[in-house]
Amino acid sequence: MTLAQIGPGFGEVIGRGVGAILLYAVLGVLLMLLGFYAVDLTTPGKLNRMVRDGFPNAVLVTSAGMVSMAFIVVVAIYTSTGSLVEGMLLSLVFGLVGIVAQVGGVRLLEWVTGIDIGAVLVADRLQSQAFVVSAAHIALGLVVAVAIL
Secondary structure: OOHHHOOOOHHHHHHHHHHHHHHHHHHHHHHHHHHHHHHHHOOOOOHHHHHHOOOHHHHHHHHHHHHHHHHHHHHHHHHOOOOHHHHHHHHHHHHHHHHHHHHHHHHHHHHHHOOOHHHHHOOOOOOHHHHHHHHHHHHHHHHHHHHHO
């Protein structure tokens, strides 16, 4: 195939597709950052500092939270229909609702199980409770993601 054989609307399709990818990527990053800060605000201590300082439980729980947020954002984007603007708005709304549901659910689990997440996050060694909280993040992310479908 040569360039002469490419249809006349090809460039427009590529340009529109690349633009949509970039816009959804920016929205996804913003939602994931907002999700991180929602977890940080509802967690004792400064989560970003604990992660930077290499506390293993903080890194594990934060990683699970980010993967969970990604599930929610990916499904919100995947299910968005209509125009690009409608798709972006649907993704934003579903992403925000998902963040609230996930953070609230994980905090509820910590309360019900009696996990002192503040103490767990600053421990020098991996704690079993960090795996429970991480699993809750991922599980709730999946639940919210499927609910969006």
